[in-house]
Amino acid sequence: MQNRSTNAKITKQQIYRSVASSTAIETGEDVRKIEQNLKQYQAKAKAIGLAR
Template identity: 55%
Template sequence: MKIQRYRCKPVKVTKAMIHRSVASSTAIETGESVKSLELKLKTGNTRFRNLTLAS
């Protein structure tokens, strides 16, 4: 007897989702708030301005 497994629809990963996950991970390590780290990510980093997120 075969067991049928249902596949979920794949979720499109957005930049906002990536920013949120990076911010929450960094918040856990540094103790800063997630909102402040998200804001820093959204405003851009002057140190590595020529680097972009992979799409």
Template identity: 80%
Template sequence: MKSRTTRSKITKQQIYRSVASSTAIETGETVQKIEQNLKQYQAQAKATGLAH
């Protein structure tokens, strides 16, 4: 029999942190600044009806 593994739920916060840290390594900016920008752009996109 195969054993089943349980998957943890991936949150938006975890995705933002992952993208931000990867981008920070490439660009030299801080993770916090990039993460803040990602959240800001997402909020703007929702407000204008883009990228749902």
């Protein structure tokens, strides 16, 4: 069995699209709407920060 090349980069955009499309299948909502919500929540989470 050959190993896959590890040169492929997975971007945040690809992750957002994957999560959004999976959620859209389950909920019946629009993929773009879910993707926008994910990005919005990510921005809010960065502003809050974590306790250390």
